[in-house]
Amino acid sequence: MPSKIKPRLSRGVLDMKFMQRTKVKVDKEDDDEQSRALYSNEINAKMLNSNSNFIIEPSYTICAGLIDGRLSFRGMNPELELLMEQELAQKLAKVKPEQPKEVSDQDMAKAYYTNKAPSVANNMSKKFSTKNDLKRKQGQKQQKPQFKRPRDEDDD
């Protein structure tokens, strides 16, 4: 048996708080081994090795793809019709192939880069700008028209 070869953790260690996950894992392994030992004489080679191509499905609903049988038409039960609509929408969303594109990929790429290009250009130009450029820029900013106090005459 592999368990005898494998080193096992003592119970004291497994009871520690940080070992809880390992404990669950070890417990599961033990359980599996026990059940395997229990049924080993019942399971024959055929059961283990047969890969059948048949799947048994006892429900007509699944086989024939039947719909839910609770339906309402022409506003008899609005609550139910809402549910039906939602289900239909979900189904359509699943089935629906790719929506036709309103903007072609090429147009999109073009628009994307024209929109994005200024910011990229700015970032790059910042890297190459010298201190002088920066000062000049700040100088320009200072020239911005400032708030002018209203004349005293207006108070009267």
Next chain:
Amino acid sequence: MDSGSAIVMPGERITSIEEVAKEKRVILGPGLRRLDDTVVASKAGPLRHKEPNTFWIDNYQRRYVPARGDLVLGIIKGKAGDLYRVDIGSADIASIPYLAFEAATKKNRPDLNPGDIIYARVLNASADIEPELVCVNSNGKRGKLGLLADGFFFKCTLNLGRLLLRENCPALAALTRELAYEIAIGVNGRIWVKANSLRETMALSNAILTLEQAGYTEIDKICDSLSDVLQA
């Protein structure tokens, strides 16, 4: 949907399925059995096939055999501890715990009495234990399940129930053209209908029952004349 509808008899070996099974996986529905590598029919009726690989036999039957996941109509027969006993037309009476309803708690039981009709899903179906139903989905929501109030209830064959539940069944659409109604169809051959007036409800149930003997092929023709049945 039904490409081949050859009639098969119980005990008949169905080689056409075996051929398919050599290449790919095959789903065997009700009425078909596997004996090692052979497929044998266990019921009499037309053999149905759905693409790509599903086969089943659509036999005439009135006795419902519960299968997991089916949506059925049941009649409450009584209370037993924390269960309701429900008649779903199967050999064994089904049960539904009172906690299997939306917003039900131990204190707040659903208000169901013997004779009430519920639309429920089969949760457990095994030959050895009684079938178990639920009236909520996995999120604990009611959805379309639950108590069916008012309306008219009648039984039919399992085939009629399945006929109406096919996708794109023309019958329900044809009836919609005539009147507004609400319907619950169980795969256990039980139908509940409700229209605006008693007269309309009865006409509806009669119209549905005229489809009893219809095959998949002649249903379109019958649907055209359904309005005549409704007028009568």
